[in-house]
Amino acid sequence: MKIHHVGYLAKSIAKSEKKFLELGYEIERPVKFDEIRNINIEFLVNGDYRVELIEPMGEDSPMYPLLARYKNTPYHFCYEVEDIEKAVEELSAQRYTVIHEPNIAPCIDGKKVAFLYNNSMGIIELVEF
Incomplete structure (x- = not known):
């Protein structure tokens, strides 16, 4: 799978962006x-590398507990897939747990994304292209 971006939690997008x-x-x-x-969300690029800055906007955001625990930090890799349902099924068979079922991502042109977790890998995101 090709890496689309690295997700980076930010307490303040403005400060991290700078x-x-x-x-x-x-x-x-x-x-x-x-x-x-x-x-x-904001996407930044440097050559072939893309970073997604993610700033939770309140305690009800699913990202808020991660930010509260880890502060400013990279926390997931996002991989491009052709068929998100098939990729989720294959990764589930490899002991990944789905933490967010496939859903639209308004900030990636409405593409479908899913989040999974594995004890040895941490959090990954899939985006359907």
């Missing part, structure tokens, strides 16, 4: 609100 820009990243997609997950 630091990433200083490291040579450019804004690929400006900040957009994801009402499904109650988060702001």
Whole structure:
């Protein structure tokens, strides 16, 4: 599977964005609100690398507990898949647990995404292309 991006939790997108820009990243997609997950998201690129800055917008965001625990940190890799249902089924057979069923991602052009967890891998995201 090809990596689409690395998800990076940010207490403040504005502050994290500034630091990433200083490291040579450019804004690929400006900040957009994801009402499904109650988060702001921004995509930055540096060559072939893409980072997704994720800022929880309240304690009801599913990302808030992670931010409260880990602060500013990378926390998932997102992989591109052709068939998300098939990929979820295959990974489930490899002992990944689905933590968020496939759903639309408003900040990735409405593509379907799913989140899975494995004790040896941590959290991964799939995006259907």
